[in-house]
Amino acid sequence: MDAMREMLAKRKKGMKYAGIPSFCTASDIVIEACLEQAMRFDDHVLVEATANQVNQFGGYTGMKPADYRDFVYEIADRIGFPRERIILGGDHLGPLTWQNEPEKDAMERSVELVKLFVLAGFKKIHLDTSMRVADDPRDEMLSDETIARRGAILYEACEEAYRELLKNNPDEVRPAFIIGSEVPIPGGAQEAEDSISVTKPEAVKKTLAVYKEQFEKRGLNDAFDNIIGIVVQPGVEFGDADVFHYNRTNAAELTESMKEYDNVVLEGHSTDYQPPECLKEMVEDGIAILKVGPALTFSMREGLFALSMMEKKLVPEEKQAHFIDVMEETMLKNPGNWEKHYHGSEAELEIKRKYSFSDRCRYYFAQPEMQKAIDRLFANMSEVTIPLSMLRQYMPLQYIKVRDGVLSLDPRALVKDHVVHLVEDYNYATKLNYMISDRFYA
Numbered sequence: 001m002d003a004m005r006e007m008l009a010k011r012k013k014g015m016k017y018a019g020i021p022s023f024c025t026a027s028d029i030v031i032e033a034c035l036e037q038a039m040r041f042d043d044h045v046l047v048e049a050t051a052n053q054v055n056q057f058g059g060y061t062g063m064k065p066a067d068y069r070d071f072v073y074e075i076a077d078r079i080g081f082p083r084e085r086i087i088l089g090g091d092h093l094g095p096l097t098w099q100n101e102p103e104k105d106a107m108e109r110s111v112e113l114v115k116l117f118v119l120a121g122f123k124k125i126h127l128d129t130s131m132r133v134a135d136d137p138r139d140e141m142l143s144d145e146t147i148a149r150r151g152a153i154l155y156e157a158c159e160e161a162y163r164e165l166l167k168n169n170p171d172e173v174r175p176a177f178i179i180g181s182e183v184p185i186p187g188g189a190q191e192a193e194d195s196i197s198v199t200k201p202e203a204v205k206k207t208l209a210v211y212k213e214q215f216e217k218r219g220l221n222d223a224f225d226n227i228i229g230i231v232v233q234p235g236v237e238f239g240d241a242d243v244f245h246y247n248r249t250n251a252a253e254l255t256e257s258m259k260e261y262d263n264v265v266l267e268g269h270s271t272d273y274q275p276p277e278c279l280k281e282m283v284e285d286g287i288a289i290l291k292v293g294p295a296l297t298f299s300m301r302e303g304l305f306a307l308s309m310m311e312k313k314l315v316p317e318e319k320q321a322h323f324i325d326v327m328e329e330t331m332l333k334n335p336g337n338w339e340k341h342y343h344g345s346e347a348e349l350e351i352k353r354k355y356s357f358s359d360r361c362r363y364y365f366a367q368p369e370m371q372k373a374i375d376r377l378f379a380n381m382s383e384v385t386i387p388l389s390m391l392r393q394y395m396p397l398q399y400i401k402v403r404d405g406v407l408s409l410d411p412r413a414l415v416k417d418h419v420v421h422l423v424e425d426y427n428y429a430t431k432l433n434y435m436i437s438d439r440f441y442a
Contacts, residue, residue, distance in 0.1 A: 002087075002123065002173045002176070003020070003044040003046075003087055004020070004046075004087065004123065004124055004176040004228055005176060005228065007019065007020055007265075007288060008228050008263070008264075008265060008288075011262075011265060011286075011288060012262050015432075016283070016284045017283060017284065017430065017431065017432045018283075018288065018430070019265075019283035019287075019288035019289065019290060019429065019430040020044070020046050020288065020289055020290070020430060021046065021290045021291075021292060021423070021426035021427075021429075021430060022046045022048050022089060022091075022124075022267075022289055022290065022291040022292065023045065023046065023047050023048065023292060023293075023296060023423075024047075024048040024049070024050055024089075024091055024291055024292065024293035024296075025047070025048075025293060025296045025297060025362075026049060026053045026054065026061045026063070026068065026071075026366070027296070027297055027300060027362070027365055028071070028075055029300050029412070029415060029416055029419070030296045030297060030299075030300055030419050031047060031072060031075050032075050032078075032079060032416060033300075033416040033417075033419035033420050033423065034047065034296075034419070034423055035075065035076055035079060035081040035086075036079055036081070036416070036420075037420050037423045037424075037427070038081070038085070039079075039080075039081055041427075041431070042085070043085065044085045044086070044087055045081075045085065045086055045087065046087040046089055046124060047072055047086060047087070047088060047089065048088075048089035048090065048091045048124070048126075048291070048293075049061075049063075049065070049068045049088075049089070049090060049091065050091045050092050050096075050293070051090070051091070051092045051093050051094065051096045051097055051113060051128075052092075052096055052097050053068075054067070054068045054090075055097060055113055055116075056109070056112055056113055056116055059097075060337065060363050060366070061366050062366065064116065064120075065090070065116045065117045065119075065120035065122065066116070066119075066120040068088075068120075069088055069120045069121055069122070072086060072088065073086070087123050087124055088120070088121060088122040088123060088124070089122060089123070089124035089125070089126070090114070090117040090122045090124070090125050090126060091126045091128075091291070092126060092128040092183070093110070093113055093114050093117060093125060093126060093127055093128060093154065094110050094113075094114075094127060094128040094129040094130075094131070094150065094151075094154060095107065095109070095110050095129065095131055095133050095150075096128065096131060098110070098133065099131050099132060099133055099134070100133075100134055101133060101134055102133060102134045102135045103133050103134075103135055103136070103150075106133040106134070107133075107150060107153060110129075110150075110154055111153065111154065111157040114127070114154045114157050114158050114161070115157050115158070115160070115161040116161075117158075118158045118161035118162055118165070118175055119161050119164060119165065121165075122175065123173055123175050123176060124175065124176050124178070125158055125175045125176070125177050125178065126177075126178040126179075126231070126267075127151045127154045127155060127158075127177060127178065127179055128180075128183050128231075129146075129147050129148075129150035129151045129154065130142065130147055130180070130181050130182075130183040142181075144181055144206055144207055144210045145210055145214070147181045147210075148181075148207070148210040148211045148213070148214040149214050151179055151211060151214070152211070152214040152215050152217070152218050152220060152223075153218075155177065155215070155220060155223055156218055156220060158175060158177070159220070162174055162175060174226055175226070176226060176227075176228045176229075177223075177226050177227045177228065177229075178227070178228070178229040178230065178231060178267050178289070179207070179211055179227055179229075179230055179231070180207065180229075180230045180231030180232060180267070181203075181207050182199045182203060182207075182231065182232055182233050183231045183269065195244075196233065196235050196236070196237045196244045197233065197235075198232075198233060198234060198235045198250055198251050198253070198254055199232040199233045199234070199254055200253075200254070201253055201254055201257030201258075204230060204232060204254070204257065204258065205257075207230065208230070208261070208264075211223075211224075211227075212224065224263065224264075227264060228263075228264055228265065229264055229265045229266065229267040229288075229289055230264055230266060230267065231266075231267045231268075231269060232254060232266050232267070232268070232287075234246060234251045234254060234255070234266065234268050234282065234285075234287050235247055235250050235251050236268060236270055236271055236274060236278075236282075237270050238270060238272055238273050238294075238357045238358070239357065239358065240342065240352050240356040240357060240358055241356070241357065242357075243272075243273045243274070243357065245274060245275065245278050246274055246278035246279075246281060246282050248281045248282075248285055251285065252285075254266075255285040255286050255287070258286050259286070265286060265287070265288035265289060266286050266287040266288065266289070267287070267288075267289040267291060268282055268287040268289065268290055268291065269291045270291070271290045271291060271292050272292050272293065272294050272295030272296075272298075272357070273295050273357060274425075275425075276424075276425040276428045276429060279425055279426060279428070279429035280428060280429040282429065283429050283430055290426060290429060290430070292422070292426065294357065294358055294359035294362060295357075295359070295422055296419060296422060297359050297361070297362035297365065298357065298359040298362075299418040299419045299421065299422045300415060300416075300418060300419055301359065301361060301362075302418050303395070303414060303415035303416075303417070303418035303419075304323055304374065304377065304415055305323075305324060305354075306394040306395050306414075306418075307323075307377055307381055307394075307411055307414065307415060308321070308322075308323045308324050308377060309394050310381070310386055310390055310391075310394050311323075311377060311380055311381055313390065314381070314384045314386065314390075315380045315381070315383075315384060319380060320380065321373045321374075321376035321377035321380060322373065323373045323374060323376075323377050324354070326369055326370060326372075326373040327353075327354075327361060327364065327370060327373070328350070328353060328354070329369075330364050330367050330369055330370055331353050331360075331361060331364055334364070334367075337360055337363035337364070338352075338353060338360035338361075338363070341358060341360055342356065342360065377411070378411045378412050381411035382410065382411055385409070386409055388402065388403065391409070391414075395414060395418075397417070397418075397421055398414050398417050398418070401417065
Protein backbone atom coordinates (compact mmCIF):
# COMPACT_ATOMS: atom_id res chain seq x y z
CA MET A 1 0.00 0.00 0.00
CA ASP A 2 1.33 3.46 -0.88
CA ALA A 3 1.90 6.05 1.86
CA MET A 4 -1.11 8.23 1.06
CA ARG A 5 -3.58 5.34 1.16
CA GLU A 6 -1.83 3.93 4.23
CA MET A 7 -2.49 7.22 6.02
CA LEU A 8 -6.17 6.91 5.10
CA ALA A 9 -6.25 3.29 6.33
CA LYS A 10 -4.76 4.31 9.68
CA ARG A 11 -7.45 6.92 10.15
CA LYS A 12 -10.14 4.34 9.38
CA LYS A 13 -8.74 2.36 12.32
CA GLY A 14 -9.20 5.34 14.61
CA MET A 15 -5.63 6.69 14.56
CA LYS A 16 -6.59 10.36 14.72
CA TYR A 17 -2.98 11.56 14.68
CA ALA A 18 -2.33 10.06 11.23
CA GLY A 19 -1.70 12.85 8.76
CA ILE A 20 0.90 14.19 6.38
CA PRO A 21 2.32 17.63 5.60
CA SER A 22 2.40 18.69 1.97
CA PHE A 23 5.50 20.80 1.34
CA CYS A 24 4.74 22.90 -1.73
CA THR A 25 8.01 24.42 -2.90
CA ALA A 26 10.57 24.59 -5.68
CA SER A 27 13.43 25.79 -3.47
CA ASP A 28 16.44 23.49 -3.27
CA ILE A 29 17.32 24.75 0.22
CA VAL A 30 13.79 24.12 1.49
CA ILE A 31 13.52 20.67 -0.09
CA GLU A 32 16.91 19.70 1.30
CA ALA A 33 15.84 20.80 4.79
CA CYS A 34 12.57 18.84 4.57
CA LEU A 35 14.30 15.66 3.39
CA GLU A 36 17.10 15.89 5.97
CA GLN A 37 14.55 16.34 8.74
CA ALA A 38 12.62 13.28 7.52
CA MET A 39 15.77 11.12 7.63
CA ARG A 40 15.47 11.16 11.41
CA PHE A 41 12.24 9.18 11.30
CA ASP A 42 12.34 7.02 8.13
CA ASP A 43 9.49 9.20 6.96
CA HIS A 44 7.83 9.56 3.61
CA VAL A 45 7.93 13.17 2.45
CA LEU A 46 5.25 14.74 0.28
CA VAL A 47 6.76 17.45 -1.94
CA GLU A 48 4.42 19.34 -4.25
CA ALA A 49 4.72 21.60 -7.24
CA THR A 50 1.94 24.01 -8.16
CA ALA A 51 0.77 24.44 -11.75
CA ASN A 52 2.15 27.98 -11.97
CA GLN A 53 5.55 26.78 -10.69
CA VAL A 54 5.84 23.76 -12.96
CA ASN A 55 3.94 23.05 -16.17
CA GLN A 56 4.45 22.04 -19.82
CA PHE A 57 5.76 25.55 -20.57
CA GLY A 58 8.14 25.63 -17.62
CA GLY A 59 6.15 27.78 -15.19
CA TYR A 60 7.97 30.45 -13.23
CA THR A 61 10.70 27.97 -12.27
CA GLY A 62 11.44 26.98 -15.87
CA MET A 63 10.74 23.34 -15.01
CA LYS A 64 8.37 20.84 -16.61
CA PRO A 65 7.00 18.03 -14.40
CA ALA A 66 9.81 15.59 -15.29
CA ASP A 67 12.38 18.34 -14.62
CA TYR A 68 10.93 18.98 -11.17
CA ARG A 69 10.98 15.24 -10.42
CA ASP A 70 14.65 15.07 -11.40
CA PHE A 71 15.38 18.24 -9.42
CA VAL A 72 13.94 16.71 -6.25
CA TYR A 73 15.62 13.36 -6.85
CA GLU A 74 19.02 15.00 -7.37
CA ILE A 75 18.71 16.70 -3.98
CA ALA A 76 17.67 13.39 -2.42
CA ASP A 77 20.59 11.53 -4.00
CA ARG A 78 23.04 14.18 -2.82
CA ILE A 79 22.04 13.84 0.84
CA GLY A 80 21.32 10.10 0.76
CA PHE A 81 17.53 10.25 1.08
CA PRO A 82 15.81 7.24 -0.56
CA ARG A 83 13.83 8.18 -3.66
CA GLU A 84 11.18 5.61 -2.83
CA ARG A 85 10.23 7.58 0.28
CA ILE A 86 9.45 10.71 -1.72
CA ILE A 87 5.83 11.34 -2.74
CA LEU A 88 5.63 13.82 -5.59
CA GLY A 89 2.47 15.91 -5.68
CA GLY A 90 0.93 18.16 -8.30
CA ASP A 91 -1.09 21.01 -6.80
CA HIS A 92 -3.87 23.13 -8.33
CA LEU A 93 -3.66 21.17 -11.58
CA GLY A 94 -6.20 22.63 -13.96
CA PRO A 95 -6.81 25.94 -15.73
CA LEU A 96 -5.03 28.02 -13.06
CA THR A 97 -2.54 29.59 -15.46
CA TRP A 98 -4.92 29.75 -18.43
CA GLN A 99 -7.86 31.61 -16.94
CA ASN A 100 -7.70 34.20 -19.71
CA GLU A 101 -8.36 31.56 -22.35
CA PRO A 102 -11.75 30.07 -23.39
CA GLU A 103 -12.76 26.73 -21.91
CA LYS A 104 -11.81 24.69 -24.97
CA ASP A 105 -8.21 25.96 -25.01
CA ALA A 106 -7.80 26.13 -21.23
CA MET A 107 -9.00 22.55 -20.79
CA GLU A 108 -6.85 21.22 -23.63
CA ARG A 109 -3.80 22.70 -21.90
CA SER A 110 -5.03 21.36 -18.55
CA VAL A 111 -5.39 17.84 -19.97
CA GLU A 112 -1.84 17.97 -21.27
CA LEU A 113 -0.68 19.32 -17.89
CA VAL A 114 -2.16 16.52 -15.77
CA LYS A 115 -0.95 13.84 -18.16
CA LEU A 116 2.62 15.10 -17.91
CA PHE A 117 2.46 15.09 -14.11
CA VAL A 118 1.20 11.50 -14.02
CA LEU A 119 3.71 10.32 -16.65
CA ALA A 120 6.52 11.91 -14.62
CA GLY A 121 5.59 9.75 -11.62
CA PHE A 122 3.63 12.19 -9.46
CA LYS A 123 1.43 10.18 -7.08
CA LYS A 124 -0.70 12.82 -5.38
CA ILE A 125 -2.77 14.80 -7.85
CA HIS A 126 -4.91 17.76 -6.83
CA LEU A 127 -7.46 18.43 -9.57
CA ASP A 128 -8.50 22.06 -9.28
CA THR A 129 -11.07 23.38 -11.73
CA SER A 130 -12.57 25.91 -9.33
CA MET A 131 -11.47 28.99 -11.27
CA ARG A 132 -13.32 30.77 -14.06
CA VAL A 133 -11.97 30.76 -17.62
CA ALA A 134 -12.49 33.45 -20.24
CA ASP A 135 -15.94 32.42 -21.47
CA ASP A 136 -17.44 31.74 -18.02
CA PRO A 137 -20.01 34.29 -16.76
CA ARG A 138 -18.37 37.00 -14.66
CA ASP A 139 -21.48 37.89 -12.69
CA GLU A 140 -22.19 34.53 -11.06
CA MET A 141 -20.40 31.80 -9.15
CA LEU A 142 -19.00 28.88 -11.10
CA SER A 143 -21.43 26.00 -10.62
CA ASP A 144 -20.51 22.75 -8.92
CA GLU A 145 -21.61 20.94 -12.09
CA THR A 146 -19.15 22.89 -14.25
CA ILE A 147 -16.33 22.40 -11.77
CA ALA A 148 -17.02 18.66 -11.47
CA ARG A 149 -17.45 18.19 -15.23
CA ARG A 150 -14.04 19.71 -15.89
CA GLY A 151 -12.55 17.77 -12.98
CA ALA A 152 -13.88 14.49 -14.41
CA ILE A 153 -12.27 15.28 -17.76
CA LEU A 154 -8.92 15.78 -16.05
CA TYR A 155 -9.34 12.63 -13.94
CA GLU A 156 -9.99 10.62 -17.10
CA ALA A 157 -6.84 12.07 -18.66
CA CYS A 158 -4.83 11.05 -15.59
CA GLU A 159 -6.19 7.50 -15.83
CA GLU A 160 -5.17 7.37 -19.47
CA ALA A 161 -1.64 8.46 -18.56
CA TYR A 162 -1.52 5.91 -15.74
CA ARG A 163 -2.37 3.13 -18.19
CA GLU A 164 0.63 4.25 -20.24
CA LEU A 165 2.84 3.84 -17.19
CA LEU A 166 1.52 0.33 -16.58
CA LYS A 167 2.76 -0.79 -20.01
CA ASN A 168 6.35 -0.41 -18.82
CA ASN A 169 5.81 -1.25 -15.16
CA PRO A 170 2.83 -3.43 -14.17
CA ASP A 171 3.54 -2.63 -10.49
CA GLU A 172 3.25 1.13 -10.95
CA VAL A 173 1.33 2.69 -8.05
CA ARG A 174 -1.88 4.44 -9.07
CA PRO A 175 -2.00 8.14 -8.18
CA ALA A 176 -4.18 9.29 -5.31
CA PHE A 177 -6.45 12.22 -6.11
CA ILE A 178 -7.71 15.29 -4.30
CA ILE A 179 -10.80 17.20 -5.43
CA GLY A 180 -12.81 20.13 -4.07
CA SER A 181 -14.63 23.23 -5.19
CA GLU A 182 -14.01 25.54 -2.20
CA VAL A 183 -10.31 25.90 -2.89
CA PRO A 184 -8.40 28.78 -1.26
CA ILE A 185 -6.37 30.98 -3.62
CA PRO A 186 -2.81 29.64 -4.10
CA GLY A 187 -0.35 31.62 -2.00
CA GLY A 188 -2.81 33.19 0.43
CA ALA A 189 -5.44 35.90 0.28
CA GLN A 190 -4.72 38.91 -1.91
CA GLU A 191 -6.78 41.40 0.11
CA ALA A 192 -7.16 41.93 3.85
CA GLU A 193 -10.18 40.08 5.20
CA ASP A 194 -12.19 40.47 8.38
CA SER A 195 -13.24 36.84 8.68
CA ILE A 196 -13.03 33.49 6.90
CA SER A 197 -16.12 31.43 6.16
CA VAL A 198 -15.79 27.74 6.96
CA THR A 199 -17.02 25.35 4.27
CA LYS A 200 -20.58 24.21 4.99
CA PRO A 201 -21.21 20.44 5.33
CA GLU A 202 -23.90 20.63 2.67
CA ALA A 203 -21.35 22.11 0.25
CA VAL A 204 -19.07 19.10 0.76
CA LYS A 205 -21.99 16.73 0.37
CA LYS A 206 -23.04 18.41 -2.86
CA THR A 207 -19.48 18.46 -4.21
CA LEU A 208 -19.09 14.72 -3.66
CA ALA A 209 -22.51 13.97 -5.16
CA VAL A 210 -21.94 16.12 -8.25
CA TYR A 211 -18.49 14.65 -8.84
CA LYS A 212 -19.97 11.16 -8.54
CA GLU A 213 -22.61 12.07 -11.12
CA GLN A 214 -20.05 13.51 -13.53
CA PHE A 215 -17.72 10.54 -13.12
CA GLU A 216 -20.55 8.13 -13.87
CA LYS A 217 -21.47 10.10 -16.99
CA ARG A 218 -17.98 9.37 -18.29
CA GLY A 219 -18.05 5.72 -17.22
CA LEU A 220 -15.59 6.34 -14.38
CA ASN A 221 -17.59 4.37 -11.84
CA ASP A 222 -14.62 3.44 -9.62
CA ALA A 223 -13.14 6.93 -9.46
CA PHE A 224 -13.86 7.34 -5.75
CA ASP A 225 -11.66 4.32 -5.06
CA ASN A 226 -8.76 6.62 -5.93
CA ILE A 227 -9.99 9.93 -4.51
CA ILE A 228 -8.66 10.16 -0.98
CA GLY A 229 -9.27 13.79 -0.11
CA ILE A 230 -11.31 16.91 -0.64
CA VAL A 231 -10.10 20.48 -0.25
CA VAL A 232 -12.18 22.61 2.09
CA GLN A 233 -11.85 25.93 3.87
CA PRO A 234 -11.63 25.07 7.60
CA GLY A 235 -11.19 28.71 8.59
CA VAL A 236 -7.45 29.17 8.10
CA GLU A 237 -5.89 31.77 5.85
CA PHE A 238 -3.19 34.41 5.73
CA GLY A 239 -2.56 37.67 3.92
CA ASP A 240 0.24 40.22 3.92
CA ALA A 241 0.29 40.74 7.67
CA ASP A 242 -2.66 38.73 9.02
CA VAL A 243 -3.13 35.08 9.94
CA PHE A 244 -6.49 33.46 10.71
CA HIS A 245 -5.81 30.66 13.19
CA TYR A 246 -7.73 27.42 13.24
CA ASN A 247 -10.71 27.41 15.61
CA ARG A 248 -11.96 23.88 16.04
CA THR A 249 -15.23 25.10 17.49
CA ASN A 250 -15.97 27.14 14.38
CA ALA A 251 -15.02 24.17 12.20
CA ALA A 252 -16.87 21.56 14.28
CA GLU A 253 -19.96 21.37 12.08
CA LEU A 254 -17.76 20.66 9.05
CA THR A 255 -15.40 18.19 10.72
CA GLU A 256 -18.19 16.30 12.50
CA SER A 257 -20.13 15.92 9.26
CA MET A 258 -17.12 14.35 7.55
CA LYS A 259 -17.15 11.37 9.90
CA GLU A 260 -19.73 9.72 7.65
CA TYR A 261 -17.15 9.65 4.84
CA ASP A 262 -14.40 7.29 5.99
CA ASN A 263 -12.97 6.92 2.48
CA VAL A 264 -11.77 10.54 2.23
CA VAL A 265 -9.93 13.01 4.43
CA LEU A 266 -9.98 16.77 4.34
CA GLU A 267 -7.08 18.69 2.84
CA GLY A 268 -6.35 22.06 4.37
CA HIS A 269 -4.64 24.69 2.24
CA SER A 270 -3.04 27.87 3.58
CA THR A 271 -2.01 26.20 6.84
CA ASP A 272 1.09 28.42 6.74
CA TYR A 273 1.90 30.27 9.98
CA GLN A 274 -0.53 28.23 12.09
CA PRO A 275 0.70 27.48 15.64
CA PRO A 276 1.66 23.83 16.16
CA GLU A 277 -1.29 23.28 18.50
CA CYS A 278 -3.68 24.44 15.78
CA LEU A 279 -2.05 22.13 13.23
CA LYS A 280 -2.38 19.22 15.64
CA GLU A 281 -6.05 19.99 16.26
CA MET A 282 -6.67 20.13 12.50
CA VAL A 283 -5.24 16.62 12.04
CA GLU A 284 -7.21 15.29 15.01
CA ASP A 285 -10.35 16.79 13.49
CA GLY A 286 -9.86 15.05 10.15
CA ILE A 287 -7.93 17.70 8.20
CA ALA A 288 -5.20 15.15 7.66
CA ILE A 289 -3.34 16.71 4.72
CA LEU A 290 -1.71 19.98 5.74
CA LYS A 291 -0.49 21.99 2.79
CA VAL A 292 2.19 24.61 3.40
CA GLY A 293 4.04 26.71 0.84
CA PRO A 294 4.89 30.40 1.33
CA ALA A 295 5.83 29.90 5.01
CA LEU A 296 8.64 27.59 3.90
CA THR A 297 10.37 30.19 1.73
CA PHE A 298 9.44 32.91 4.25
CA SER A 299 11.45 30.93 6.83
CA MET A 300 14.34 30.52 4.41
CA ARG A 301 14.24 34.25 3.62
CA GLU A 302 14.34 35.00 7.37
CA GLY A 303 17.54 32.99 7.61
CA LEU A 304 19.10 34.67 4.59
CA PHE A 305 18.23 38.14 5.93
CA ALA A 306 19.74 37.28 9.33
CA LEU A 307 22.89 35.99 7.64
CA SER A 308 23.04 39.19 5.58
CA MET A 309 22.86 41.33 8.71
CA MET A 310 25.81 39.45 10.19
CA GLU A 311 27.70 39.70 6.89
CA LYS A 312 27.51 43.50 7.14
CA LYS A 313 29.46 43.30 10.41
CA LEU A 314 31.93 40.56 9.52
CA VAL A 315 32.78 40.98 5.81
CA PRO A 316 34.35 44.01 4.10
CA GLU A 317 31.71 45.97 2.19
CA GLU A 318 33.35 45.50 -1.20
CA LYS A 319 33.08 41.71 -0.77
CA GLN A 320 29.54 41.59 0.59
CA ALA A 321 26.77 39.81 -1.32
CA HIS A 322 24.21 42.53 -0.51
CA PHE A 323 21.52 39.87 -0.79
CA ILE A 324 18.73 42.06 0.61
CA ASP A 325 19.48 44.80 -1.93
CA VAL A 326 19.77 42.33 -4.78
CA MET A 327 16.38 40.84 -3.92
CA GLU A 328 14.76 44.28 -3.90
CA GLU A 329 16.36 45.24 -7.22
CA THR A 330 15.32 41.95 -8.82
CA MET A 331 11.72 42.35 -7.71
CA LEU A 332 11.56 45.96 -8.91
CA LYS A 333 12.95 45.03 -12.33
CA ASN A 334 10.41 42.20 -12.70
CA PRO A 335 7.23 43.32 -10.88
CA GLY A 336 4.85 40.87 -12.58
CA ASN A 337 4.77 38.40 -9.69
CA TRP A 338 3.97 40.90 -6.95
CA GLU A 339 2.46 44.16 -8.21
CA LYS A 340 -1.10 42.76 -8.52
CA HIS A 341 -0.90 41.27 -5.03
CA TYR A 342 0.65 44.08 -2.97
CA HIS A 343 -1.14 47.40 -2.46
CA GLY A 344 -0.29 50.61 -0.64
CA SER A 345 2.21 53.46 -0.61
CA GLU A 346 5.78 53.04 -1.85
CA ALA A 347 6.95 52.60 1.74
CA GLU A 348 4.28 49.97 2.37
CA LEU A 349 5.13 48.14 -0.85
CA GLU A 350 8.80 47.99 0.11
CA ILE A 351 7.91 46.35 3.43
CA LYS A 352 5.56 43.89 1.72
CA ARG A 353 8.16 42.87 -0.85
CA LYS A 354 10.46 41.89 1.98
CA TYR A 355 8.19 40.75 4.78
CA SER A 356 4.71 39.86 3.51
CA PHE A 357 3.35 36.52 4.77
CA SER A 358 2.27 35.84 1.18
CA ASP A 359 6.00 35.84 0.37
CA ARG A 360 5.90 36.83 -3.27
CA CYS A 361 9.70 37.03 -3.20
CA ARG A 362 9.66 33.23 -3.52
CA TYR A 363 9.01 33.73 -7.24
CA TYR A 364 12.45 35.28 -7.63
CA PHE A 365 14.83 32.88 -5.89
CA ALA A 366 15.47 30.99 -9.15
CA GLN A 367 16.61 34.18 -10.92
CA PRO A 368 20.36 34.04 -11.74
CA GLU A 369 21.15 37.26 -9.86
CA MET A 370 19.40 35.94 -6.75
CA GLN A 371 21.20 32.59 -6.93
CA LYS A 372 24.51 34.39 -7.38
CA ALA A 373 23.86 36.58 -4.33
CA ILE A 374 22.90 33.58 -2.18
CA ASP A 375 25.99 31.63 -3.26
CA ARG A 376 28.22 34.61 -2.52
CA LEU A 377 26.57 35.13 0.88
CA PHE A 378 27.22 31.51 1.82
CA ALA A 379 30.81 31.71 0.55
CA ASN A 380 31.52 34.92 2.45
CA MET A 381 30.09 33.63 5.70
CA SER A 382 32.00 30.36 5.35
CA GLU A 383 35.25 32.33 5.45
CA VAL A 384 34.55 34.04 8.78
CA THR A 385 33.76 32.85 12.29
CA ILE A 386 30.39 34.05 13.53
CA PRO A 387 30.69 35.07 17.20
CA LEU A 388 28.16 33.15 19.29
CA SER A 389 27.02 36.42 20.84
CA MET A 390 26.18 37.78 17.38
CA LEU A 391 24.51 34.51 16.39
CA ARG A 392 22.29 34.79 19.45
CA GLN A 393 21.29 38.31 18.41
CA TYR A 394 20.30 37.45 14.82
CA MET A 395 19.51 33.70 15.00
CA PRO A 396 18.48 33.00 18.59
CA LEU A 397 16.93 29.57 17.92
CA GLN A 398 19.92 28.42 15.91
CA TYR A 399 22.22 29.75 18.64
CA ILE A 400 20.71 27.23 21.07
CA LYS A 401 21.46 24.32 18.76
CA VAL A 402 24.99 25.55 18.00
CA ARG A 403 25.63 26.07 21.71
CA ASP A 404 24.49 22.52 22.42
CA GLY A 405 26.55 21.01 19.61
CA VAL A 406 23.67 19.80 17.42
CA LEU A 407 24.07 22.39 14.64
CA SER A 408 27.21 23.66 12.92
CA LEU A 409 28.06 27.24 12.10
CA ASP A 410 27.97 26.43 8.40
CA PRO A 411 25.89 29.26 6.87
CA ARG A 412 23.78 26.99 4.65
CA ALA A 413 23.01 24.77 7.67
CA LEU A 414 21.99 27.83 9.69
CA VAL A 415 19.56 28.97 6.99
CA LYS A 416 18.14 25.47 6.51
CA ASP A 417 17.48 25.25 10.23
CA HIS A 418 15.00 28.13 9.91
CA VAL A 419 13.00 25.81 7.66
CA VAL A 420 13.50 22.88 10.04
CA HIS A 421 11.82 24.84 12.84
CA LEU A 422 8.73 25.15 10.66
CA VAL A 423 8.85 21.48 9.66
CA GLU A 424 8.98 20.60 13.36
CA ASP A 425 5.53 22.14 13.81
CA TYR A 426 4.15 19.77 11.17
CA ASN A 427 5.92 16.79 12.75
CA TYR A 428 4.26 17.69 16.03
CA ALA A 429 0.88 17.76 14.28
CA THR A 430 1.20 14.44 12.43
CA LYS A 431 3.17 12.18 14.78
CA LEU A 432 2.06 10.43 17.93
CA ASN A 433 3.54 11.83 21.17
CA TYR A 434 5.97 14.07 19.29
CA MET A 435 7.70 16.83 21.20
CA ILE A 436 9.14 19.97 19.64
CA SER A 437 12.66 20.28 21.02
CA ASP A 438 12.50 24.07 21.43
CA ARG A 439 9.81 23.67 24.08
CA PHE A 440 12.54 22.47 26.43
CA TYR A 441 14.30 25.84 26.04
CA ALA A 442 11.38 28.07 26.97
